[in-house]
Amino acid sequence: MNNLIKDIDILTGEEAQAVDYKTTVEENTGKSKKIYIESYGCQMNFSDSEIVASIMKKNGYDTTSDFQQADVVFLNTCSIREKAEQTVRNRLNHFNAVKKHKPEMTIGVLGCMAERLKDKLLEEEKIVDVVVGPDAYRDLPNLVNGAEDGRKGVNTFLSREETYADIAPVRLNSNGVTAFISIMRGCDNMCSFCVVPFTRGRERSRDPHSIVAEAQDLFNRGYREVTLLGQNVDSYKWSPEENNKARLNKKEGEVTTVVNFANLLELVAKISPLLRVRFSTSHPKDITDEVLYTMKTYDNICKYIHLPVQSGNSRVLELMNRTYDREWYLNRVKAIREILGEECGISSDMIAGFCTETEEEHQDTLTMMDLVKYDFSYMFFYSERPGTLAAKKYEDDIPLEVKKRRLAEIIEKQNQLSLERNKLDIGKEQLILIEGTSKKSKEELKGRNSANKVVIVSAEGLKLGDYVTVKITDCSPATLFGEVLEINPALA
Ligand code: SAM
Ligand code: SF4
Numbered sequence: 001m002n003n004l005i006k007d008i009d010i011l012t013g014e015e016a017q018a019v020d021y022k023t024t025v026e027e028n029t030g031k032s033k034k035i036y037i038e039s040y041g042c043q044m045n046f047s048d049s050e051i052v053a054s055i056m057k058k059n060g061y062d063t064t065s066d067f068q069q070a071d072v073v074f075l076n077t078c079s080i081r082e083k084a085e086q087t088v089r090n091r092l093n094h095f096n097a098v099k100k101h102k103p104e105m106t107i108g109v110l111g112c113m114a115e116r117l118k119d120k121l122l123e124e125e126k127i128v129d130v131v132v133g134p135d136a137y138r139d140l141p142n143l144v145n146g147a148e149d150g151r152k153g154v155n156t157f158l159s160r161e162e163t164y165a166d167i168a169p170v171r172l173n174s175n176g177v178t179a180f181i182s183i184m185r186g187c188d189n190m191c192s193f194c195v196v197p198f199t200r201g202r203e204r205s206r207d208p209h210s211i212v213a214e215a216q217d218l219f220n221r222g223y224r225e226v227t228l229l230g231q232n233v234d235s236y237k238w239s240p241e242e243n244n245k246a247r248l249n250k251k252e253g254e255v256t257t258v259v260n261f262a263n264l265l266e267l268v269a270k271i272s273p274l275l276r277v278r279f280s281t282s283h284p285k286d287i288t289d290e291v292l293y294t295m296k297t298y299d300n301i302c303k304y305i306h307l308p309v310q311s312g313n314s315r316v317l318e319l320m321n322r323t324y325d326r327e328w329y330l331n332r333v334k335a336i337r338e339i340l341g342e343e344c345g346i347s348s349d350m351i352a353g354f355c356t357e358t359e360e361e362h363q364d365t366l367t368m369m370d371l372v373k374y375d376f377s378y379m380f381f382y383s384e385r386p387g388t389l390a391a392k393k394y395e396d397d398i399p400l401e402v403k404k405r406r407l408a409e410i411i412e413k414q415n416q417l418s419l420e421r422n423k424l425d426i427g428k429e430q431l432i433l434i435e436g437t438s439k440k441s442k443e444e445l446k447g448r449n450s451a452n453k454v455v456i457v458s459a460e461g462l463k464l465g466d467y468v469t470v471k472i473t474d475c476s477p478a479t480l481f482g483e484v485l486e487i488n489p490a491l492a
Helices: 003-019 043-058 082-101 112-117 120-124 137-148 196-200 208-220 261-269 289-297 314-319 326-340 359-372 389-393 400-425
Strands: 033-039 061-063 072-077 106-111 130-132 153-155 178-182 225-229 276-280 304-306 345-352 376-381 429-437 444-448 454-458 467-475 479-487
Touching (some): 033 043, 072 112, 082 106, 082 112, 106 112, 112 196, 130 137, 289 326, 326 359, 400 467, 429 454, 429 479, 454 467
Parallel strands (some): 072 106, 106 130, 130 153, 304 345, 454 479
Antiparallel strands (some): 444 454
16 A cells, blocks of 8 residues: 555545535425436436536425426436437427426436537427536536526536536435445547547546545445446546646656556545445556456455457457557456456447448457457447547448347347356355345345346345345346345455
8 A cells, every 4th residue: 555545544534524425415305496307328427417416406406206396307418329319309309298388397408418419409409498518517506597587508618627526416316225426527538439528528537535535425324335437447547736637737857646546446445345346437448457456455346347348350449549459458358367367247338330340340349259258248339429530530331230230249149148157156155235126026136246247136134235145046148146145244
């Protein structure tokens, strides 16, 4: 452990007071006006909605899960694929019908679609009153007030500094056991297919004191797992002198102490052995051996890495501007297996049918999957996004039916691999954290093992938040089934 981590430890108490996470209110407080929020897309958006709810609560709005009761409806949107935007537009049509009976209802579009389309969204969707990008949520109360007085408003200012570090998120739809903590915002990577750098702006890291304080407060309130979120968590970097990475311009010869992602992981892991730590997403070019060794050192850092490969072919990866090739990726997987062993879960994102991808190159994705043996993948066919590097430079030349067929092959391969990987767990003893009821039966609960796999067990004698040692008895491609051996074994 380096000195900096000790310093940060000491500072944590003071900072926790300054941030005042204890003011978080989860229930409705009976205030008059109500907001209803629907979130689309990645976990980052769900996490942002919790920040939005907090900002609105401080300004006199309660949350409601029934839009019929809402004075303000927010759709927190995603632009990553065309279909995601279409889903939001369909939803706006639905709210249009509702608004006919309740004309005073304010409708806000937040997030990536707001950022991408800006005031065009007001022109195209007459129902919308406010359009607010991911870095402008502090302005929401002001814009909603304006809308209530009949003035439509747009704020899509992208910041180099905003991390909402001082805002204690209101946990929405919480199970009281697992929570997401946003540790950074934006992305500097410029993958050619991706709209995120344009909709979420430059990468910046959040003050580690506020992250540790948020995790500590969650733990004190009974939460037992936090997931540290960012588009590229391995490039997390914060220095006490410069506050965040965006302003980290060292002069020659100047020494700046930096908290990197491995340091941050350690700080959060040290809160308690009873607090599990997960993180997402890791970019293959950035994940370091230091991170892998930190994971190995702490039992409570879960042995699971989401390491999106996107394609198994080096030429396609270059066109995608992923800045690694097939060999680099396979070497990173080798390091994971050497340091963390075969049981570490690895998952991926895949894109089928990127511009100019040949059948042989598609086969490289399938063989990559065989080599890594992913436990799980998020799989998509390429959807051209306006303004991205790929849209400007390459023709979207793979016919839709070919993209769909290649995607089906990738999905079929993943199903086989998931089953194969899950079968290896049968007969093993694993520690799971109970986080909810099984979809199929109220008599069963679901937990997750360290490798992020869902395990179903009998609910008898168990409650949410329990750690349970189970013996895995059976599996499907998506789920493990276990027999309870011990409830809340000593973990310290
Ligand atoms: N930052 C993460 C990373 O680099 O892996 C991923 C962020 S993105 C929200 C999630 C996934 O959406 C990407 O990994 C990629 O597979 C997929 N995606 C992004 N743009 C896409 C596009 N234009 N068409 C299809 N899938 C896309
Ligand atoms: Fe998009 Fe690439 Fe950034 Fe991920 S790393 S958000 S895919 S630009």
